[in-house]
Amino acid sequence: MSYDDVADLVTASGAVEMNREGHELRADTVTWNRVSGEVRAIGNVRVTTPQGDVAYGDSVVLTDTLRDGVVENLLLVLEDGGRLAAQRATRINGTTILERAAYSPCAVIDDKGCPKDPTWQINAVRVVHDPVRKRITYKGASLTLLGMPIVALPGLSHPDGSESGGSGLLVPEVRISRNNGGEIALPYYWRIADNRDLTITPHVYTEVLPALEAQYRQLTSLGAFQVSGFVTYGTAVSLDSTGAAIPDSNRSLRAYLDANGRFQLTPAWSITGSGRYVTDRTFLRRYDISEEDRLRSMLDIERVTRNSYISIAGWAFQGLRPNDVGRPQPIALPALDARWRLADPFWDGKIELQANSLMILRTDGQDSQRAFVGARWDRRSITSLGQELLLTAYARGDLYHTANIDPASPSIYRGERGFKSRGIAALAADLRWPFIGNFLGGTQRVTPRVQIVGSPPTHNLSLPNEDARSVDLEDSNLFALNRFPGYDRWEDSSRVTYGVDWALDLPRVAIRTNIGQSYRLNRKPSILPEGTGLADRFSDYVGRTTVKFGRRFSLVHRFRLDKDSFAVRRNEIDAAVGGRKTYAEVGYLRLNRDIPATLEDLRDREEIRLGGRVHFARFWSLFGSTVIDLTDEREDVSSSADGYEPVRHRLGVTYADDCLEIGVTWRRDYQTTGDFKGGNTFMFRVALKNLGR
Numbered sequence: 001m002s003y004d005d006v007a008d009l010v011t012a013s014g015a016v017e018m019n020r021e022g023h024e025l026r027a028d029t030v031t032w033n034r035v036s037g038e039v040r041a042i043g044n045v046r047v048t049t050p051q052g053d054v055a056y057g058d059s060v061v062l063t064d065t066l067r068d069g070v071v072e073n074l075l076l077v078l079e080d081g082g083r084l085a086a087q088r089a090t091r092i093n094g095t096t097i098l099e100r101a102a103y104s105p106c107a108v109i110d111d112k113g114c115p116k117d118p119t120w121q122i123n124a125v126r127v128v129h130d131p132v133r134k135r136i137t138y139k140g141a142s143l144t145l146l147g148m149p150i151v152a153l154p155g156l157s158h159p160d161g162s163e164s165g166g167s168g169l170l171v172p173e174v175r176i177s178r179n180n181g182g183e184i185a186l187p188y189y190w191r192i193a194d195n196r197d198l199t200i201t202p203h204v205y206t207e208v209l210p211a212l213e214a215q216y217r218q219l220t221s222l223g224a225f226q227v228s229g230f231v232t233y234g235t236a237v238s239l240d241s242t243g244a245a246i247p248d249s250n251r252s253l254r255a256y257l258d259a260n261g262r263f264q265l266t267p268a269w270s271i272t273g274s275g276r277y278v279t280d281r282t283f284l285r286r287y288d289i290s291e292e293d294r295l296r297s298m299l300d301i302e303r304v305t306r307n308s309y310i311s312i313a314g315w316a317f318q319g320l321r322p323n324d325v326g327r328p329q330p331i332a333l334p335a336l337d338a339r340w341r342l343a344d345p346f347w348d349g350k351i352e353l354q355a356n357s358l359m360i361l362r363t364d365g366q367d368s369q370r371a372f373v374g375a376r377w378d379r380r381s382i383t384s385l386g387q388e389l390l391l392t393a394y395a396r397g398d399l400y401h402t403a404n405i406d407p408a409s410p411s412i413y414r415g416e417r418g419f420k421s422r423g424i425a426a427l428a429a430d431l432r433w434p435f436i437g438n439f440l441g442g443t444q445r446v447t448p449r450v451q452i453v454g455s456p457p458t459h460n461l462s463l464p465n466e467d468a469r470s471v472d473l474e475d476s477n478l479f480a481l482n483r484f485p486g487y488d489r490w491e492d493s494s495r496v497t498y499g500v501d502w503a504l505d506l507p508r509v510a511i512r513t514n515i516g517q518s519y520r521l522n523r524k525p526s527i528l529p530e531g532t533g534l535a536d537r538f539s540d541y542v543g544r545t546t547v548k549f550g551r552r553f554s555l556v557h558r559f560r561l562d563k564d565s566f567a568v569r570r571n572e573i574d575a576a577v578g579g580r581k582t583y584a585e586v587g588y589l590r591l592n593r594d595i596p597a598t599l600e601d602l603r604d605r606e607e608i609r610l611g612g613r614v615h616f617a618r619f620w621s622l623f624g625s626t627v628i629d630l631t632d633e634r635e636d637v638s639s640s641a642d643g644y645e646p647v648r649h650r651l652g653v654t655y656a657d658d659c660l661e662i663g664v665t666w667r668r669d670y671q672t673t674g675d676f677k678g679g680n681t682f683m684f685r686v687a688l689k690n691l692g693r
């Protein structure tokens with residue numbers, strides 16, 4: 001350290017460090033002019049800001065606050081690891097201006113520590129880094145990819161990576177499809193504030209008029225909500241009952257609106273809502289927005305406490321299938337459900353009281369109203385032999401009103417016109433007896449299970465059926481008190497249900513399987529349809545098997561076997577093998593229930609689903625999926641399929657490293673509905689780290 005009294009200069013040499021207000025300077029030699037306040041650093045210069053950005057240079061001239069100055073041959077390392085290099089840089093009030101500069105967030109050394117060229121970089125005549133706006137702006141910029149100049153980027157600006165998200169252009173999407181021709185979508189993200197943002201996406205097509213998409217999101221002190229929409233101008237195509245297009249030359253506004261949100265008003269009260277609407281039935285598929293065939297809108301006000309639950313809800317539906325007619329679509333308003341758990345239960349059990357009401361309205365169709373009150377008592381205990389015993393008592397009183405029943409189809413769901421009442425009661429005992437022991441170096445558990453349910457004859461067919469139509473015997477409802485899925489139908493009579501669960505736990509291996517059957521004790525004809533597995537006194541056999549080998553393999557198999565012929569009535573397999581980068585998935589479903597065609601909710605079906613991804617050469621991956629409809633006329637008389645009808649294929653390849661992602665995806669749809677034509681769609685995607693977000 002030396003001091004010049006005449007010039008008032010302080011010179012420090014050898015591993016010099018200076019700190020001021022979070023700014024740090026390191027260099028071989030530093031000279032400080034106490035009169036002008038200039039600090040000149042030479043040799044291995046390093047300047048660190050409070051935000052974590054680090055600047056390297058051959059020589060630096062700074063003010064004595066260490067905030068502003070000029071750097072020769074600068075390398076600026078940003079907080080997120082991105083780099084800015086320049087021949088000369090000037091920093092004024094925290095803003096850095098670079099001349100003849102280059103930017104890249106990519107690594108410049110490989111795994112062995114050897115230098116390498118970045119995957120991509122931006123070269124510019126002038127670059128401005130504004131730490132207040134957290135943005136980097138370029139003048140005269142061009143993009144270099146894999147060492148080759150690709151495209152000029154006039155007016156380029158992007159976030160500096162110091163925070164998640166920032167206003168700017170997002171990753172564009174390029175598609176080529178049979179329906180719309182070539183398409184380019186260029187989203188713009190506007191970060192309005194820390195708690196709200198807006199994304200506007202114009203879509204430009206070669207075969208149809210442009211479209212505009214927008215999404216607004218906001219977080220409030222009570223919750224969050226979002227509103228999105230998609231709008232264009234074109235010809236809305238009407239459909240007949242077969243899905244064929246009905247010619248219409250009139251153009252109109254075609255749009256889709258989607259809004260949802262949830263608000264926690266108090267620790268107990270909350271509001272959840274969603275609204276979805278589309279102007280015509282083929283719009284979502286035509287513009288590749290969604291493949292759904294039904295839109296649901298709802299509003300639910302809930303109160304949840306330790307011992308009570310109240311829900312006040314409303315539901316509306318919009319059917320998009322070819323045979324859906326808008327006017328018979330139901331509106332459920334209001335749908336009320338309230339439950340209370342008593343604090344002082346009887347005989348060490350649990351008592352739950354329930355009150356429920358539902359009003360279903362249709363502009364052209366059956367109207368129905370329902371109200372009931374019920375009580376359920378459960379007592380779970382462990383006997384001296386280690387058996388788990390669950391005793392249940394259930395009672396309920398229903399009141400229904402039905403009008404406009406003539407248009408309702410099928411007729412078994414209509415009920416009778418006017419007011420109807422019903423009383424329901426049931427007693428049940430469910431016994432499980434687990435046996436545990438060693439097996440193959442692990443632990444196995446064998447658990448026989450028996451349930452007895454008694455319920456007096458109950459009125460069913462005189463009441464409308466709105467929520468209990470898709471009934472089917474499965475392993476999940478075999479031991480349920482009521483095998484119908486809703487409230488409008490009740491499974492009366494007395495029955496005994498029996499089965500066994502088996503579990504095996506080995507190192508890195510877990511197996512679970514169960515099988516069971518039920519037997520109705522009286523000879524009264526069942527209201528359950530033929531083919532559901534519950535129509536006769538003996539039910540079909542149902543079960544499920546789950547197998548897991550570590551994290552690399554899992555399989556779930558669900559089945560139902562005919563009680564007489566052991567024919568497979570339900571065969572469902574879901575299997576997955578592999579890890580996060582390379583994996584394969586297989587799904588197969590066959591429903592062979594032979595249910596009359598009048599029950600549209602219980603159609604037979606057979607399909608296979610395949611999907612997978614193969615990771616190779618470090619950064620490359622190949623992925624694909626397919627869905628094939630194997631249903632034929634023998635399984636579904638309403639189907640025109642030939643037993644092998646592809647529904648959709650998808651195949652793609654992706655390159656992804658630490659700062660670049662390039663992907664190409666091919667998809668083929670085989671079904672044609674209205675103005676949506678089955679065919680090929682190609683999607684191209686390029687994402688650069690810190691650009692397009």
